[in-house]
Amino acid sequence: MNNTETVKAGLKKRYAREKRFQFYGKAAVMSGFVFLIFLLFDITTKAIPAFSITEILLEVPMDRSSLGLSTDTSVSIDDEAIAAIDYAGLVKKSLRSQFPEATKRKDKKLLYRLMSGSAEYELRQLIIDDPGLIDGEPLSIWFKADDDVDTFYKLKRNTSRIKAQQVEFIASLKTESRIRTALNWDFFTNGDSREPEQAGIKGALLGSFWTLLVTLMVSLPVGIAAAIYLEEFAPQNRLTDFIEININNLAAVPSIVFGLLGLAVFINFFGMPRSVPLVGGLVLSLITLPTIIISSRAAIKSVPPSLREAALGLGASHMQMVFHHVLPQAMPGVLTGAIIGMAQALGETAPLLMIGMVAFIVDVPDGVLDSATVLPVQIFLWADSPESAFTALTAATILVLLAFLTVMNALAILLRNYFERQR
């Protein structure tokens, strides 16, 4: 019997199937790529507006009567008098002198709404810093515009929030070159705010810093110690097995469950304060611990036995061998794992919601016991805000977060390459 012809007859169909299968494979890989690129592109385009801000140039009079101070030049102006100046009124006055045609109450109101609420504080700070400005020439200052004006001017997109009268004001400012877009430094130097044009991520950045600091201080020593024990000293018994199973399972427990643990144990049982980096850091260290233990064990295991034998052969104790020879050799691997663990902790959100790190906090935290929020939670908070300008801020914060994660992972890869070259 000759099967050759039978096989030949089926070949065409089988090769078509082969091709289709390979195509599915390629399509699967590509769909992952496409999604990743689309995600990054979408977030980047959404983020771009957040990095610039619209500013309006105002002439602020500095004579005493405009400032509402006593016109008697012999009276010296003390700090109290400066603090008592009606700065908001001053900003309004400057606006009115810019647009004398706005006389009706409604028009004036619309006019005032061009400016950000931060203008008066900026002015105040300026005069407090240099009281000599008083009695001087009128000041020309670029003040931040309101976020609706910002969106309208920057993106040429009119929401219903900008009235026809305001459009005219802005056009007139434009012809006089009194409106511009500038780099939005405040995004990096301010804390959170209800006003998008004043909101920044400094508070969240520092919150993340303090939280990660606690995480690192707890999880790195504990993780290394646990890895050393399990890899070098632990006897082969049930307890050791149980510890190992525990570590593997903890690595896969949803992070929100750790949040419940943090709430029940740290806050309710130990009475630690809510919303603080200390508690957040402790919870995150429990989450990252399995990662650090597993990678540290792998690094310790990869130290060649010849090195151990050499150390033991010279009469070092087991403990000395581990701390003088094995651990230094394994350190790059341990650190790689620690960085990856920290990157994981930096992106973690859900457990921090549980322990109250979602509060609206304007102040920049100065330590691990100050109320704070962290970058991912800031993203969560802003993503929920109704103002459209917050969408851009959210996307920009995501870019900052991703930049940090990229740097950390790049560091981990560099360290690993260095580690492998050493071998």
Add this chain to the structure above:
Amino acid sequence: MQQRNKKTASPSLSLGNFASTIGENLLNDAKISTRDVNVSYGDKQAIYDASLDIGRNQVIALIGPSGCGKSTFLRCLNRMNDTIGICKVSGKLMLDGEDIYAKKMDPVLLRARVGMVFQKPNPFPKSIYDNVAYGPRIHGLARSNAEVDEIVITSLEKAGLFEEVKDRLNAPGTSLSGGQQQRLCIARTIAVSPEVILMDEPASALDPIATAIIEELIDELRQNYTIVIVTHSMQQAARVSQRTAYFHMGRIVEVGDTNRIFTNPRHEMTENYITGKFG
């Protein structure tokens, strides 16, 4: 005859002695014929100018020390080397006058005609039945389940395994003993009804009794198939083959009737090898 130890038998000293093959390497009406085959893996050449004919319905044994290229040569015959990206084959290899490495030669069709049995038994993680039915099914050789049954049973019978497994055809193939697994792999190959069966040291992982059974089986299979067997055991080559080719450092040193090769080798390296001076 000079006394040579292992060291002095190195190729650098004796390359000139086996630059071309000695003996009856060419035949009339060969099943497979190869001419000036060169094979290399990247920069490393594994086969030099091999020319060998393989006769119909007979067993040819490829012997030689390890690393001599006999397995590489075997894998060229059904293009299993294709799976290794860096492997390059040049020269002429013909199966019944068709070029094995021609563009229009389909490797799938070729492998259906030239089957292969490996050194380590490698049954699929399926039942005994499914292992044997695998080939006929993918090639569409059976039109009905009854036909598949028939093919499976005849193949197992031909491989001398049917009596041992007929009660547990649904047991996993891996549950068999090593020798049984290897016969299962042979049955699997037979099920596709190939013209040639390549065997790469099929008994090297088996105990002596299983080896003896496999050797008997090979002798029976000769009636219907052309068999090329690579072996490191000279006794096995002497027992099962009609012709023998001796490989050394990527070259075919000597080819001839098995009886002649083992009783009257013409090349001194062949002689050194079969008398156990090295290898």
Add this chain to the structure above:
Amino acid sequence: MQVTSLFLMIVGLGLLAFFLSFQRSARYNGPTRLRSLPHHYASLTAVWTVFPALLLMIVWSIIEPSYLQQKIEASLTTEIADQSSDAIGLYLNRVHLAIASGTVDADPVVQSLVVAYEKAALQSRYLNTAMVLVLCLGGITLGLSKILFKVHARVGIERLLKAFLILCSGVAIVTTIGIVLSVLFESIRFFNAVSVFDFMFGTSWSPQTSIRSDQVGSSGSFGAVPLFLGTLLISLIAMVIAVPVGLMTAIYLSEYATGKFRTIAKPTLEVLAGIPTVVYGFFAALTIAPFIRNVGESIGLSVASESALAAGIVMGVMIIPFVSSLSDDVIRAVPQSMRDGSLALGATRSETIKKVIIPAALPGIVGSVLLAASRAIGETMIVVMAAGLAANLTVNPLEAVTTVTVQIVTLLTGDQEFDSPKTLAAFALGLMLFVTTLLLNVIALHVVRRYREQYE
């Protein structure tokens, strides 16, 4: 603050002890050589100085509150002490309030109690400091005496170090126990208020409890079935995306791709797993959900603005790398001889993959899918941001559903009384979540391990 300064004092004394002892043992000039190095002796002295003192401090801070409580109760005048325990509790609360806020309570009884309390607190503080100091100085004295050189300091230090190592590896167990206990206790309290049956099989979820107990019809209902169903629905959508794409990716990368493509593609795809989930949540809520809504409406379907589909799709993409990299590992672990055997029979590569390699790798693949499923069930931020709060009992992916994790977050964010059933419900949900994911993980890890053993 007092605790901090005491702690700093102990640390300072410890450093001093280390320094002094190091000097002394470095200059040691006895009849025989010392058995350990100077820093071993110095460390041991420091440990003697610091450890007992620290231990005392911890014990003290634990027993101090109840000691003070007793002191105040003892100073209660008889007429108050005769009153019911509730009234006493009320007094004590006022005392604590006055102390914490620093205000002066109008009630003279409370005032006198505050005075008594503060006196007792001061006494306790002096006593604590004095005892800590004695212990520290005792440690230093012992460390600087001749006794030090009689012990084998290195062995002692190493024993302590080993104890520390064991303690640290116990953290994993303590964490697990902590999780179990914290969710279990609160859940039990919850199930005292709401029956297990109502929770597990009730189909109505509205955890808003009344403010006053006499309000009608607002006792809240805690039927968690809509949450379970919502979680299942979104996870299912995610798996429908992640399993085929992840598996095909793994197959392509391990069986077809060239080495070069693989080294680029694998880490690139793993970036998907490294992106924080809050980012996916933002993307799902602001890009994918409106897109699905627009598409749906253009073909005349009504789509909720927070559809299960949007959250599910994005979650699916997120877990692709979990499926693909684990599957990739298990596919590559299938021995080459399997591929050779199949190819030698004349199978094409896809036939080999579909009929030999995938069946061989199946246990491992199942394991990876289970792990991915547990990931999907426990995922929080995507669903919090992109799925809704509405506890609809539906399997329509275009409608809004809510999940277990979303409800945990909603019930626990913001300030709430800790013992209202609403808050406790979050822990009951947490228990369900923990048990489910734990089961999935244990099974998955077991299956994968068995699979690895098969080919080792």
